[in-house]
Amino acid sequence: MPQLRTSPTRRRPRRTAGPLVALVTIVPLAACSTPAASPGVDEETVTIGTHTPLTGPAAAGYSSISAAASAYFDYLNDNGGIHGRSIEYVVKDDAYNPATTQTVVRELVQEDEVLAVVNGLGTPTHSAVLDYLNENEVPDLFVASGSPSWDQAETYPWTFGYNADYITEGKVLAHHAQQTYDDAVYCVLGQDDDFGTDFTVGLTTVLDDLASTQTYSVSNQDVTAQIGAMQAAGCTVNFLATVNGFTALALGTAAKMGYRAQWLSSSSGGDYPTLVGYLGEDVGPALLEGFVSTNYLPFSADDPWVELFRRVNDEYNDGAPFTGNTVFGMSVAYTFAETLARAGEDPTRESLVEALESGEVVGNGIVPLGFGADSRRAFGGVGITVVEGGVQDYVGEVYTTDTGDGDVVVYDGEAVPLENDGIPQT
Amino acid sequence: MNARRTLLLALGGLVLAIGLTFLLDPYRNYQLALAAAYLCATAGLTVLVGLSGQLSLGHAALMAAGGYGYALTSQALTSAGVNGVPRFLAATAAAAVAAGVLGLLLGLAGARLHGPYLAGLTLTLVVAVPAVAASVGALQGDRGVRIQFEGVPGPLKALIALEQWQAWVALAVAAVAVTGLALVRDGRTGLRMRAVRDDEVAAALAGIAPARVKVLAFVVSSVTAGLGGAVLTFVTQSVSPGAYTVSLSLLLLVAVVVGGLGSLLGAALGAVLLVLLPWLVGTLTDVLPLPSQVTQRLDGTLALLIFGLLLIVLVAGAPGGLAGALTAARARRRARGRPPAPGRTAARLAPTAGDDPTGPAARPGSVGPTATRSGEPVRTPTEG
Numbered sequence: 069m070p071q072l073r074t075s076p077t078r079r080r081p082r083r084t085a086g087p088l089v090a091l092v093t094i095v096p097l098a099a100c101s102t103p104a105a106s107p108g109v110d111e112e113t114v115t116i117g118t119h120t121p122l123t124g125p126a127a128a129g130y131s132s133i134s135a136a137a138s139a140y141f142d143y144l145n146d147n148g149g150i151h152g153r154s155i156e157y158v159v160k161d162d163a164y165n166p167a168t169t170q171t172v173v174r175e176l177v178q179e180d181e182v183l184a185v186v187n188g189l190g191t192p193t194h195s196a197v198l199d200y201l202n203e204n205e206v207p208d209l210f211v212a213s214g215s216p217s218w219d220q221a222e223t224y225p226w227t228f229g230y231n232a233d234y235i236t237e238g239k240v241l242a243h244h245a246q247q248t249y250d251d252a253v254y255c256v257l258g259q260d261d262d263f264g265t266d267f268t269v270g271l272t273t274v275l276d277d278l279a280s281t282q283t284y285s286v287s288n289q290d291v292t293a294q295i296g297a298m299q300a301a302g303c304t305v306n307f308l309a310t311v312n313g314f315t316a317l318a319l320g321t322a323a324k325m326g327y328r329a330q331w332l333s334s335s336s337g338g339d340y341p342t343l344v345g346y347l348g349e350d351v352g353p354a355l356l357e358g359f360v361s362t363n364y365l366p367f368s369a370d371d372p373w374v375e376l377f378r379r380v381n382d383e384y385n386d387g388a389p390f391t392g393n394t395v396f397g398m399s400v401a402y403t404f405a406e407t408l409a410r411a412g413e414d415p416t417r418e419s420l421v422e423a424l425e426s427g428e429v430v431g432n433g434i435v436p437l438g439f440g441a442d443s444r445r446a447f448g449g450v451g452i453t454v455v456e457g458g459v460q461d462y463v464g465e466v467y468t469t470d471t472g473d474g475d476v477v478v479y480d481g482e483a484v485p486l487e488n489d490g491i492p493q494t
Numbered sequence: 495m496n497a498r499r500t501l502l503l504a505l506g507g508l509v510l511a512i513g514l515t516f517l518l519d520p521y522r523n524y525q526l527a528l529a530a531a532y533l534c535a536t537a538g539l540t541v542l543v544g545l546s547g548q549l550s551l552g553h554a555a556l557m558a559a560g561g562y563g564y565a566l567t568s569q570a571l572t573s574a575g576v577n578g579v580p581r582f583l584a585a586t587a588a589a590a591v592a593a594g595v596l597g598l599l600l601g602l603a604g605a606r607l608h609g610p611y612l613a614g615l616t617l618t619l620v621v622a623v624p625a626v627a628a629s630v631g632a633l634q635g636d637r638g639v640r641i642q643f644e645g646v647p648g649p650l651k652a653l654i655a656l657e658q659w660q661a662w663v664a665l666a667v668a669a670v671a672v673t674g675l676a677l678v679r680d681g682r683t684g685l686r687m688r689a690v691r692d693d694e695v696a697a698a699l700a701g702i703a704p705a706r707v708k709v710l711a712f713v714v715s716s717v718t719a720g721l722g723g724a725v726l727t728f729v730t731q732s733v734s735p736g737a738y739t740v741s742l743s744l745l746l747l748v749a750v751v752v753g754g755l756g757s758l759l760g761a762a763l764g765a766v767l768l769v770l771l772p773w774l775v776g777t778l779t780d781v782l783p784l785p786s787q788v789t790q791r792l793d794g795t796l797a798l799l800i801f802g803l804l805l806i807v808l809v810a811g812a813p814g815g816l817a818g819a820l821t822a823a824r825a826r827r828r829a830r831g832r833p834p835a836p837g838r839t840a841a842r843l844a845p846t847a848g849d850d851p852t853g854p855a856a857r858p859g860s861v862g863p864t865a866t867r868s869g870e871p872v873r874t875p876t877e878g
């Protein structure tokens with residue numbers, strides 16, 4: 069048997085060890101900076117960060133939020149900042165992909181050493197970093213998602229929600245529908261995740277049952293089957309737990325099918341200017357006439373907050389389109405500034421949380437924020453907005469309720485007034 | 495003897511890499527863990543493409559199978575009250591099995607397909623990942639499956655940070671995967687894979703069953719990809735379709751080609767590039783005084799562009815990839831004064847002594863890699 073010629077074995081070991089040795093030698097060593105007493109705070113600046121979709125399918129609906137927040141921080145910084153420090157807002161793109169969120173949030177915490185993560189956007193994305201942020205005791209403030217899961221002071225003491233939660237929205241919208249429409253057949257179209265299920269829980273708490281419950285997946289840009297099923301079920305009043313893009317898609321699809329119904333949407337997908345952007349200036353206003361949604365932030369054209377935000381938007385945001393996202397982003401920025409102002413001369417991660425737990429931070433909504441020692445729930449109530457003649461504005465009462473099976477009650481207090489041009493007093 | 499040396503080296507390398515984690519800050523350790531996870535996949539892919547000549551554009555889907563296998567098993571065990579090491583081992587085994595089964599199915603189909611048809615089939619698989627995740631209830635659609643947070647085990651808690659611990663686990667799994675692949679490559683199976691790759695008919699005449707060898711290559715490669723998915727899930731405590739996209743699939747392949755087809759060292763270089771390039775690009779765009787609009791646009795895309803350019807430059811200039819270029823440089827240094835060997839090699843390996851000298855492929859007239867004057871096998875291009 070002739071032996072097969074082989075290459076010299078002298079070089080083999082190096083090959084086998086190669087991969088591991090490469091791993092050892094290639095990874096560049098970063099200069100470790102010594103952490104300050106409190107991360108993200110120095111003499112002149114406070115550094116905070118966020119994860120938000122700037123690219124990918126969700127970007128169109130949400131990328132304007134972080135831009136608006138940054139603009140408001142610029143406005144604050146030009147007016148002396150908070151405790152003499154300017155606020156630096158690091159915005160990282162996660163393309164609405166939970167896997168990327170993991171990476172960019174670690175970058176924020178470990179590389180940029182932010183004081184807090186503020187307004188991380190999205191239920192699936194933010195869920196992916198909830199454990200990480202609480203494990204590392206990083207303040208996780210004003211999550212841009214209406215999932216009730218942020219309100220867990222026991223398990224996640226470092227996390228504070230922002231949006232009115234979907235259960236509350238569902239309950240108030242259902243209550244409003246009961247008061248408003250006679251002999252209605254109620255149906256719902258919801259996103260196939262917590263957004264849809266929580267909102268539907270809210271609906272069914274008030275309405276006994278729904279004639280049809282449809283779901284859609286963000287990765288599939290076609291809702292013809294769902295709208296067709298709703299039409300077939302004879303639905304006359306349809307609730308939507310949809311993001312803006314799918315609200316537009318649902319209304320557009322229904323219009324194409326010649327299906328007319330009353331639509332009531334969660335605030336997450338009920339922003340009139342954004343929806344007109346999706347549907348087009350020509351048919352948008354007609355399709356959206358009578359469209360009902362919830363909101364919890366100042367929205368009327370003559371509201372002092374809105375006037376201030378418009379001014380800031382023109383001056384610091386290149387006059388970008390003024391939408392609900394603009395108000396949302398700026399409100400979050402204001403609320404963080406207020407928190408920072410209450411957190412003492414030398415803010416720390418702990419003092420931010422203490423400030424919020426004290427209940428002194430009231431925000432700028434139509435109801436004051438509900439944070440407390442054992443509450444991480446921002447807005448306990450919402451108002452109803454309706455589109456009339458191409459203008460979306462509040463109608464009727466503001467309602468408050470809980471996330472259980474408590475009643476929906478009318479709120480008789482005032483909205484939070486604007487003071488000192490939206491620059492929190494320290 | 496050789497196998498023992500491989501094992502010793504792997505162990506030494508692992509100890510060295512674990513020592514390295516003490517020099518890195520937490521974020522670098524996180525990146526190291528990601529690189530180790532991708533290494534599991536690229537190493538398997540380089541063996542599949544380089545050794546058995548089968549092209550897979552669907553390795554991200556196999557990673558996803560591993561990731562979901564890990565997550566679902568881990569969830570089930572958590573609710574059954576099993577924790578710690580047993581849970582990790584069982585979930586990792588489940589990941590390997592899930593990916594292996596999917597790889598077996600792919601391999602069975604793949605053995606009947608060639609070139610672009612196989613590439614198309616595997617690509618279809620990865621395109622289907624989000625749809626499968628959306629339509630199977632347990633996989634929870636776009637948000638994916640989250641698992642119980644697993645911190646640093648008790649006794650180590652005072653010593654090391656979480657990221658360092660995760661890097662250790664990732665490196666250990668990668669070491670197992672790469673060592674396994676090295677043993678396969680240097681053993682009888684690797685020899686048969688090369689024989690089938692170079693000439694199926696001749697291999698069949700020599701008593702090798704080409705289909706069986708090809709399927710086996712697919713399964714081995716899938717199992718390691720599944721281990722990579724398991725590590726990713728372990729590190730991030732979640733698995734979602736967004737992590738396993740078509741672009742990851744293509745990037746894995748690009749990483750393998752850039753590193754050097756058929757070379758495990760190349761696979762490691764590729765995996766490190768896969769993690770570092772997007773980060774470097776992000777850092778670069780932050781440093782450069784660009785308008786924020788431009789930065790936004792470059793953020794996700796510039797890394798892909800650089801990868802593409804790198805691929806073109808390398809294929810044109812150094813077909814053996816980075817590892818091939820290193821080997822060639824070494825060979826040139828050694829061969830100073832002697833005429834260079836015709837046909838540069840990537841680190842594609844000739845069978846070694848001590849393994850299978852009397853196997854079917856060793857019979858006269860069999861097709862082994864042809865020996866050149868310098869004892870290096872001639873490189874045959876593997877075109878997908």
